[in-house]
Amino acid sequence: MSFNNATSDPLFNGWQGFDDVYRLIPTSTPALSFLALINIPTVVILLNVLRQLVLPRNPSLPPEVFHWIPFVGSAVGYGTDPINFLTTCQKKHGNVFTFVLLGRKMTVALSSKGNNFIFGGKVANLSAEDAYTHMSTPIFGKDVVFDCPNEKLMEQKRFIKVGLSTENFRAYVGMVEDEVLDYMNRDPKFLSYQAKDAASWGQFDPVTVLAEMTILTATRTLQGNEVRSGMDKTFAALFADLDGGLTPLNFMFANLPLESYRKRDRAQKKLSDFYVNIIKARRSGQTNNDETDMIAALMTQSYRSGTVVPDHEIAHIMIALLMAGQHTSSTTGSWAMLHLAANPDVADTVYQEQIAKFSNPDGSLRSPTYDELRNLPVLDSVIRETLRLHPPIHNIMRKVRADLVVPPSLASPSKDGYYIVPKGYFVLASPVVSQVDPDLWYNASKWEPSRWNDSEGQAQKAFRQYTDENGEKFDYGFGAVGKGTESPYQPFGAGRHRCIGEQFAYLQLGTLVVTMVRSLEMEIASGVPKPSFHTLIPTPKQPRMISYHRRQLDKA
Template identity: 30%
Template sequence: MTGLVRGPSVDRPEAPPRLGGFRLPWVGHALPFGHNPVDFLRRARRRAGDVFAFTLLGQPVVFLCGPAAQEAVFRADEAVLSPREAYRFMTPVFGRGVAYDAEPEEMDRQIGHLLPALTSRRLAAHAQVMEDETEAYFGSWGESGTADLVATMNELTVRIATRCLLGPEVSRRLGPDLPGLYRDLESGIRLAGLLNPGLPLPAFRRRDRARAAIGRALAEVIAERRAAGRLSGATRGEEPEDMLATLLSARTPDGDPLPDETITGLLIGMIFAGQHTSAVLAAWTGVLLLSHPGHLPPLLAEQRETVGAGGPLTVPLLRRMERLEWCVREAERLHPPLVVLIRKALRDFRYGRHVVPAGTLVMISPAVSHRLPEVFRDPDLYDPGRYAPGREEHTVPYALIGFGGGKHRCVGMAFAYQQVKAIWSVLLRRYELGLGAGPHPPDYSTFVPAPRSPCLIRYRRCPALDRPGRTAEAFS
């Protein structure tokens, strides 16, 4: 049996061409791929075209590129192209029986339990948390100075994600340890995990220790909330409902509360899926914007017209910040936090004239496909105006895929966009900013490539949004 047939149809199916060049037996192309997957895939595509095969540590891989191929992958039946089998290496993060380790129907149910925490009503409440945490964080910056943009965005999104998803008690319990714990979770995702995520590697041990520490804190908080008969983390005053509260009130099809391990696994999974990815998107938004200061005046004008000098930052106001949204989208296009997405072929998968045999890892890449000149004009150019009415280059189906597509498209996209926009709205209104001397290439040594360190910005507090001469000049 074969999967969905897409693209140009022909009579005689054939195997995708194999990539040549230097490769070791069994290891295949793992060395150049591991060193810089995006550069490797871009160069390979220039040589071999939109569909080609290669090997990573004994695992056959087929790479597919372009909107039609991406649509075919995202819409394929899960019995043909399985995310579950591809992402099994995440089980040590999510836990047994949670997300990709569950049967597809159970995973769907688990994702369904998260959705009430991501509705527009709940996002409206989170907007206030995002603004408060951002103002509080930058409140400690003082009048002027320099800061590392990646570390800043990481620390800030840790605070926001912890409060919105896990609740205030976890922030209080683990406090300053949280950024390190989240970093250890993320750095435990390595190419070697494809082979076996249980290998005795130091990075995997750190991942497991971090998972256990967060899991313990969450288990204590869950027990406390259950014992006190309350869902939310508010002990006094108002605290918007966090995702833990949503999961505590969720029920299985039999009407039982969700097991504690499922709640813990889903929450850790959400932190994993959403925190560092958002930090990286926020950092790239800033690097791109500050290295193209010509785009700042209309953005500042938009801030003046929407929120002015004050707040509060509401969802309707954030929605009106169209230009800021284009800048975030351009960062998503040029530097998508997840550079490759994968599925495992459980049966032969047919795409156009190619047949991908069962057992192959099917790979697509937002980072490669976002630079196709047939979809995005001058694709290497920073041009947020490409999303303006009349151009709207992102509306080509399955072309902009930084948040995936089809059934498994990211459920946290609105949360992530809102967060990045809230952070930059506060920063733009409060500070004159400049970017340290570049270049600022992506750091491919991590799973979610941020601008390489050090990535310094210089800031000076600026009470008047419309003060003349606000610029973002590079400094060295």
């Protein structure tokens, strides 16, 4: 029987040949588009899975974390909880592995040796500029930080170090204390409590309060009188718009046609002009140039070539200092307040340390000096332990400029030779993974400031490695510093990109903590919250309200 005669057979009653088959296939454009929408992504995902499971892997490359969706890769797992993601992958693949993050190949190097591999790498091989300039330049501005060659950045750090002198620090302690006390005596969050009876308890959000306190103290000290006096609603709005550019979205996609990006760019221009006008007024003698702030320090500096630092570069450095310092100090301060509120016995020990050292004959407490602030072991242990559990930056990246050989001490060689990280990949170090490694730290996930009291314990050993107290100092171009690249404790980074503002951060945080603990008794019923990783610097999740009560000895 031929298909042409099929209609004569009862079994094929109603058969119209291949025309009936064609009628069953959707031929309209919307229908075909719908099928393509379903099938093409499925095929792409299937091919991606087969590539990882079936095709032979290049043995010279580090093992790659399995992912379902190409381009997206492990973005969801990493973005939701990067620490859990990295430690889970570490258990499966070892200290060195690669994962895909929105089209980028990210090779991770964990452990102290991994930190040293990345932070101690040569600029010719590993570039911070290539990794970060797409996000930092629209915020900080041109020709500074990561928008210039590394040699120039090292000179800029040398200029900043001039402003971070011990003489200036001695003046800054009183300024920070004054700002904190003034804030607590005038802000509605604390005034509403003062209106009640003395036995009542108020509440405050540490993230909000510390963010406001740190920007006030930073502008009063490093930024100068003109900036501090200009801290009105307009400045706050510009800062907020510029701050909106420091998100994971901005890191992955530097320029999108979104209003938040346009606000970022407008704010950067206005703040840059604001600083340039201050500098011009000082150069012309219209305002007092005899200041201890960073603007005054930068105005006196010249590059090794003899070129005076241009006004727009000074302005952009000041923006970078304000933005970077604001986030790191305020977030660390928030975590410190939360842990002290959850551990009132530790907070009381911090308070008793002040009573022992700074009591006046009338029972009041005097203000500590900078040198005294540096010699408060209980306070110091609180800050170090907070930085151990909550370092401001949990992961640090570099872009690979030339193929890198992974040392055998970090990852065992493959059967065909050493692992190679190819040019064009990114490498990622995560100091926080080392800082909470249960194989290195007793009760690693618990906040225990007392661990820093043992001079022979792991904490102090790691700190000595970090500061290289007895080791050789290295000058990257901004003064001799300990590299600290092999330490499992690296709260401010290590090597040539170690944070230049580390000592100021300790001063600012120390004065904030001392002043608030001296003024307030605190508690938190909900306990210390988990971190949120939806921002570049992990902040405490809600609920996080701290209850407080004014102490009797609340004034210096």
